Amino acid sequence: MKTGIYLILLSFVLTISSCSKKDNCDNPADCLPPETQTGVGTFGCLINGKVFETGGSQLSGPTQQAYYKILNGYFYFGLKGINKNTNQLIAIFGNKIILKEKETYSLEKEGEISFNANYILNGGLLIYKTSGIHKGEIKFSKFDEINGIVSGTFWFDAISEEGETVEIREGRFDMKYN
Numbered sequence: 001m002k003t004g005i006y007l008i009l010l011s012f013v014l015t016i017s018s019c020s021k022k023d024n025c026d027n028p029a030d031c032l033p034p035e036t037q038t039g040v041g042t043f044g045c046l047i048n049g050k051v052f053e054t055g056g057s058q059l060s061g062p063t064q065q066a067y068y069k070i071l072n073g074y075f076y077f078g079l080k081g082i083n084k085n086t087n088q089l090i091a092i093f094g095n096k097i098i099l100k101e102k103e104t105y106s107l108e109k110e111g112e113i114s115f116n117a118n119y120i121l122n123g124g125l126l127i128y129k130t131s132g133i134h135k136g137e138i139k140f141s142k143f144d145e146i147n148g149i150v151s152g153t154f155w156f157d158a159i160s161e162e163g164e165t166v167e168i169r170e171g172r173f174d175m176k177y178n
Contacts, residue, residue, distance in 0.1 A: 025051075029170045036174045037142035039149035043081035045090060045171035047119065056084025066150050066177035068099060075099070077115075079138075079150070079173060089120040090168065092138055092154060099150075101143040107136035107156045117156045119166050128158035128166045136168065150177045 025031040031051045033042035043064040044053040054063040063082045068075065077094035096113045097105065107130045110116040117136060119128040130136055136156020143150055154171035 032170060032172060033174075035141070035151075035153065035172050037149070037151040039144075039147065039151075039174060039176045041175050043079075043090075043173045043175065045081075045154070046167075046169045047088070047090075048167055049169075052081070052083060052086075052088060052090065054081045054083055056082070060084075064173075064175060066173070066175050068145075068150065068177050081173070087122050090117070090171070091120065092117045099140055099143050101140055104137050104139040107138055107154070108132060117154070117158060117168070119158050119168060126160060128160045128164070130156050130158050134159045134165065138171075142174075148176050148178065150175060 028046055028049060028051050032044040032046070033053065036042065041064065044051065046052065056063055063084060065078070065080050067078045074096040075098050077097060077099060078091070080089060080091040082089045092107065092115065093110070094105070094115045095111070097115060105115045107115050107117045109131045110129070115138060117130045120126070134157040136154065138152060138154040140150065140152040142152070151174040152172070154168070154173070156168050157165060158168065159165050
């Protein structure tokens with residue numbers, strides 16, 4: 001009898017805990033992680049209106065990552081978020097760019113001095129890229145070199161080699177970088 005009561009209570013607790021604000025949002029943007037600036041480790045956006053957040057097993061590597069490095073006297077920035085369960089990746093790169101807090105940078109075609117963005121599906125079988133026509137922006141609300149924190153927002157449109165487009169909106173990130 002006690003086992004039956006425990007099973008009922010356990011299933012009730014699991015049912016209640018599995019429901020969240022993210023399960024039924026009237027506005028998909030409300031399901032994204034909040035915009036913070038503490039290095040808490042969040043990354044999310046809307047892909048064609050659907051919520052994307054990082055997730056999946058970390059055994060084969062992190063599901064989100066940021067770096068800002070000097071190579072041959074130039075600064076390079078990288079930001080990526082992966083959902084290993086849905087096999088999706090968002091990546092933003094800055095080549096030869098000195099980052100500044102509160103600045104907005106254009107996401108365009110990859111070049112020697114540029115910011116660009118990619119949306120990648122199925123391990124690279126389908127790649128969407130920003131271009132001279134399909135663009136976007138990234139804004140750094142916090143760039144703390146002492147504590148290694150980078151936070152901000154982004155949006156972009158990208159196109160595949162087949163001519164299909166994707167809309168990435170309401171992007172936000174807050175993480176530590178190395």
